Structure formats: C-alpha cells, structure tokens
Amino acid sequence: MKTTINERRTHHRIYYTVYIYLVFIIIIVIIMAAIRKMAMDEKIIVLGAGYTGLTTAAELVQRKFNVQVIAKSFGHMPPLTIVGTQSRRWPGTAISNSLHDSDKLLKMELASIQRLLPLCHNTELTGVSVIPGLKVSKKANNTWNGRPIESIELLQKATKVQWDMHAISNPKNVDKNVIEKFKSVGYKSVSETQVIKIETEKYFKYLINTIHAGGGIVSFGDEINANDFHELQRKNHVINCLGINSHTVGNANGKYYSSRGEVVIINNCLENFDYYVIDDDNSSGVMQMPDGSLYLSTGAEDGPDQTKNSINDCKLIFKALFGTDDIPTIVGKKGLTSWKTGRIMREGGFNYSSDDKNANGFVTTQNNGHGGAGVTASWATAELAVNNFLSKI
Numbered sequence: 001m002k003t004t005i006n007e008r009r010t011h012h013r014i015y016y017t018v019y020i021y022l023v024f025i026i027i028i029v030i031i032m033a034a035i036r037k038m039a040m041d042e043k044i045i046v047l048g049a050g051y052t053g054l055t056t057a058a059e060l061v062q063r064k065f066n067v068q069v070i071a072k073s074f075g076h077m078p079p080l081t082i083v084g085t086q087s088r089r090w091p092g093t094a095i096s097n098s099l100h101d102s103d104k105l106l107k108m109e110l111a112s113i114q115r116l117l118p119l120c121h122n123t124e125l126t127g128v129s130v131i132p133g134l135k136v137s138k139k140a141n142n143t144w145n146g147r148p149i150e151s152i153e154l155l156q157k158a159t160k161v162q163w164d165m166h167a168i169s170n171p172k173n174v175d176k177n178v179i180e181k182f183k184s185v186g187y188k189s190v191s192e193t194q195v196i197k198i199e200t201e202k203y204f205k206y207l208i209n210t211i212h213a214g215g216g217i218v219s220f221g222d223e224i225n226a227n228d229f230h231e232l233q234r235k236n237h238v239i240n241c242l243g244i245n246s247h248t249v250g251n252a253n254g255k256y257y258s259s260r261g262e263v264v265i266i267n268n269c270l271e272n273f274d275y276y277v278i279d280d281d282n283s284s285g286v287m288q289m290p291d292g293s294l295y296l297s298t299g300a301e302d303g304p305d306q307t308k309n310s311i312n313d314c315k316l317i318f319k320a321l322f323g324t325d326d327i328p329t330i331v332g333k334k335g336l337t338s339w340k341t342g343r344i345m346r347e348g349g350f351n352y353s354s355d356d357k358n359a360n361g362f363v364t365t366q367n368n369g370h371g372g373a374g375v376t377a378s379w380a381t382a383e384l385a386v387n388n389f390l391s392k393i
C-alpha cells in the first residue's frame with residue numbers, strides 16, 4: 001500500500017521528535033553521570049575515627065568515593081565487643097534510649113551483622129568471629145529472641161541471619177555440661193544463640209587498611225573546634241562522626257550526653273572457655289580475651305564503687321565457670337585493669353541526617369548519637385548516612 005506525501009511527512013515528524021527526545025535523554029544521562037563523577041572525585045571529610053567514623057569512611061571508599069578521615073585520636077576502643085545481643089535480649093533495649101527498644105534496632109543489628117559475617121572468614125586479619133552466646137537468668141523462660149516480631153519479612157530475615165551465624169560459629173555450640181553447670185548455680189534460664197565477637201584493635205587496623213586500599217587518607221592529631229568545622233563544611237562535603245562533640249563542635253541537632261560504662265579486665269582466668277555469657281538480670285557480660293585474661297562488661301553505675309560492683313555483679317557467672325565466687329582467688333596476683341568510658345547518647349536516638357547543599361554546593365551529614373549500640377549499628381548507620389548524603393548531592 002502506498003503512503004501519501006502527508007502521511008510520510010507525519011512519519012518523518014514523529015521520527016524526528018523521537019530522535020530529539022532520545023538525544024535529549026542521552027545528554028541528561030551524560031550530564032548526571034558527569035555530576036555524580038565530579039561529586040565522587042570531590043573529597044569527603046569524615047570527622048572522627050571511632051567505630052562510627054572508620055566504618056563510614058570504609059563504606060564510602062567501598063562506594064568509590066574519595067575520603068579523608070580527620071580525628072584527634074581513635075575513639076572508644078573496647079578491647080573486645082559483642083554484636084548480636086542488643087535486640088535479642090528481652091525487651092530488646094540497648095543501653096541507650098527508648099527509641100532503640102523496637103524493630104528499628106533489630107534491623108540495624110541485622111544489617112551490621114550481614115556486613116560483618118564475611119569478615120569472620122579471616123579472623124586473624126579482621127578480628128571478627130562468631131562464638132556461642134549464653135543468656136542466663138534467675139527467672140524462668142527468659143530466653144534470647146523473646147521479643148515478638150510482627151513482620152514476617154523481618155522474622156524471616158532475622159532467622160536467616162541467625163542460621164548464617166550458626167553455620168560459621170566456632171565452636172558451634174557450648175558443651176551440654178556447661179548448660180548444666182549454669183543451672184546448678186541457680187540460673188533457671190540458660191539460653192544459647194550465636195553472637196559476633198570483635199577484637200577492636202585488629203578490626204580498626206582492618207578498617208584503616210580498607211580505607212587506604214580505596215585511596216582514602218586517615219590523619220590523626222588534629223583537634224578541631226567549631227570554627228574549623230564551619231570552615232571545613234563551607235569548602236567540603238563533611239560527615240560528622242565526632243561522638244560526644246558532634247553537637248558542640250559539629251553543630252549537630254539534639255541533646256547529647258554520656259552514660260559512663262566500665263570494662264574490667266582481670267589478668268587471670270582460672271579456666272579457659274570459648275563462649276560469651278550475659279547475666280540478663282544485671283546486664284553483666286563475661287568472656288575470655290585472646291591473651292587468656294577475663295573480660296567483664298557490666299551495667300554497674302558510675303561512682304567510686306563501680307569496679308567493685310562490676311566484679312560482684314559477675315559472681316554467679318564465676319561460680320558456674322570456675323566453681324568458686326571467691327574474688328581474691330579469681331583476681332589472683334596479676335590484678336586487674338579498669339577501662340572506663342562513656343556511651344554517647346542523643347535524646348531522639350541515632351542521627352544520620354543530611355542537610356541540603358550549602359551555598360558552595362557542599363553537603364554536611366551526621367552520623368552520631370548511637371549510645372550503647374555504636375558497634376551494633378555501625379554498618380547500618382554508615383549505609384544510611386551515605387545514602388542520605390547521596391540523596392542531597
């Protein structure tokens with residue numbers, strides 16, 4: 001069938017319009033890619049080198065950004081720390097604030113665990129491993145994972161992560177006799193799961209190596225004040241991971257305060273054991289350090305008797321572990337080391353928001369206020385903070 005001249009003209013007009021549209025879309029895509037590339041080439045300043053700053057910088061280099069970490073020194077470095085208990089202990093509250101008493105904390109914990117699990121395959125290098133964890137209580141039926149989860153999707157995800165942890169846990173489980181020993185000293189509930197153990201010094205080295213390998217820079221020794229911060233954010237993208245100084249130096253929105261906590265290391269251990277145990281009734285966690293010493297992290301309140309109370313809070317666990325709760329025998333001649341520091345809280349909970357671009361086109365992002373869940377939430381908030389930053393550039 002022959003087409004008329006008018007029909008051919010109409011076809012040409014349609015082809016021409018489509019062609020123009022396509023060229024226009026391609027130009028827009030090229031411009032957007034160029035803007036994104038320029039943004040990625042611009043240096044992002046991460047302020048702070050604690051769990052939050054180093055994880056945020058590692059997240060950025062893994063997404064191919066150009067990163068510089070600036071900090072006075074390393075942040076809080078608990079010799080060992082545990083991830084996987086915050087949302088699993090009934091009622092699932094982190095020693096932090098009420099906002100963490102929810103599925104929100106579980107989601108953060110699962111996201112971080114998923115990022116930590118691959119690192120367990122090279123514990124020597126990363127300091128990350130999975131070990132069995134016992135939750136013990138004088139109350140009956142006080143188990144891990146007692147908090148009901150309404151969302152089927154979240155429950156499935158939590159179950160999958162739990163199985164993944166079980167698969168690589170070393171050892172996989174505690175001996176049956178261990179459970180009996182804890183029951184024999186008066187614990188009515190002895191519940192087992194798997195938890196992530198992090199040796200902080202090794203892990204920080206691993207994070208710094210990751211940042212260096214991605215072309216990033218980590219520099220220590222600079223104490224910045226509010227004016228320095230203002231200057232930095234005027235000329236750079238900045239992510240504020242300054243812990244307790246996030247507000248005073250970094251002008252972060254909210255009320256920040258510190259809850260003093262203590263870790264006690266007893267330089268002696270009467271018997272070796274390879275699992276973590278937490279007394280749910282007084283929040284006392286006990287495990288053995290890689291050098292064989294005994295690690296206690298408790299909920300004992302700040303004050304002149306904190307160390308004494310920390311040790312006393314662990315007496316029933318000692319009885320189950322060593323068959324004695326006589327403190328002089330347990331401490332022995334090598335003595336102990338007390339490690340006191342603060343959990344940095346923020347009324348209103350985690351802060352990982354981003355401002356709009358400033359007059360020079362730079363974005364300031366927050367990542368702070370994690371309280372007693374700064375390790376647990378580290379990868380999750382790093383991801384959220386970087387996503388928020390990306391949504392603004």
Ligand SMILES: Cc1cc2nc3c(=O)[nH]c(=O)nc-3n(C[C@H](O)[C@H](O)[C@H](O)COP(=O)(O)OP(=O)(O)OC[C@H]3O[C@@H](n4cnc5c(N)ncnc54)[C@H](O)[C@@H]3O)c2cc1C
Pocket residue numbers: 047048049050051052053070071072073074075076077078081082083222223224225241242243244245249260261262263297341342343344368369370371372373374375376377
């Ligand atoms: C006893 C105890 C036990 C804990 N156990 C757990 C646990 O089992 N699981 C868990 O998830 N969390 C735990 N936490 C909480 C966790 O340790 C913290 O949430 C986390 O360490 C906070 O890290 P951060 O990087 O946000 O802050 P910080 O570690 O405080 O880092 C702040 C960084 O900012 C830098 N900085 C600050 N001001 C300036 C300045 N003016 N100029 C330059 N640099 C500056 C510092 O040098 C540092 O590098 C525990 C905390 C305590 C106290």
